[in-house]
Amino acid sequence: MKFNLTLILLGISFLFYTCVENNETRPPNIILIMADDLGYGDLGCYGNTRIKTPYLDRLAKNGLRFTDFHSNGAVCSPTRAALMTGLYQQKSGLEGVIYVKGETRKVGLDTAFTTMAEVFKSAGYATGMMGKWHLGYEKQYNPVHQGFDEFIGYLSGNIDYKSHYDNAGIYDWYDGLDSLAENGYVTDLIGKHAIDFARKNKDRPFFLYLPHEAPHVPFQGRNDPAFRYPDREFTYLGPVEDRERAYKDMVEAMDESIGLLLLSLESMQLLENTLIFFLSDNGGYQQYGDNGPLNGTKGTLYEGGHRVPAIAYWKGKIRPDVSDDLLMSFDLLPTLSSMANIEIDQQKFDGIDFSKRLFGEELGHERNLYWRYRGQRAIRSGDMKLLLTKSDTLLFDLNKDLGEKEDLSTTRPELLESLLNDYTSWDQEMNQYQLVTD
């Protein structure tokens, strides 16, 4: 009798323990939002006074805002390859953009790589992606073959926000592998599908990747007409004349769509258990994007090409703060996995796990970061940056000269040589891979 009672008590305490454990250790939902071509100075929380972004500003105010966060690439596909794999994009071959027209149309992210979505899926997460893929047009490279249970969005670099045709005049709006006929402004559709996905999976951990089109060209606000159709001549940037107005509309529509998602998460009581990370995939485009105090734009390896807005928000868990830690897109795979308590072999990735910084601890991690695109090369070591353009060798101290105006290459010859040596070894390592360039 006594033996049985002990067993029952043991059973009860075990049940109690597992219940408590389940409540306390249910891994958080992860929502990764990426803007397209959003410049360092395009948001209110990064100093913009013209474009109104109250929801992202609120995330930044109540979360951790990064001032030295970088995209792996200065253009779309390379950053996305690095983000998905946690590796320098050269390792998956995607050093350049995949274009709808021409040779690169056939290439994509090899499914042999472990993607961020596969990491979450293998840990039991529901995985969804709503928005821009840009890592391969062929069906074999589709997000549904790369770890995403669900994918609604487009495959190319940009589509008409209203008609959903790409720049080659091909219809580009999908639900998984199938073409999806759906009316609406792309930014709103991405937001709507994101909310649907969160609602459908509210009772289990989910990973939601939201790569927005905004504010990538063409210039189209919510009230601007569709213009791309297969039987029509059209320009890449679109017919809207007041591009500044359209650009503002595009950023503000994205902010509103993120606001609606936040409200929806709050109404489902999911905010306390959801980590939201927001960033951009490269710098602002030409004169249209605002890169704040930075020199250069999208496509260049000046800071304006790759220093991007980035915000981490988790209600009640991440304390409001500003971080000047040097971080990059490919750090998100190791970091978000760690935040979800998923064990991965950190050594396999080029990115680092910066999760402890999200909880206010010091990172204490020194490393060099590298970029290479269309004959430009750059290395970052601490505050110092070596930039090799096609014609110049430039050395900058970003702590004193964020705008990269004062070249120190002749005054710091020893540092220059040491950075050149570091760069050369990385360059040689990357040359071992078969590269797609543009």
Ligand SMILES: [Ca+2]
């Ligand atoms: Ca981009």
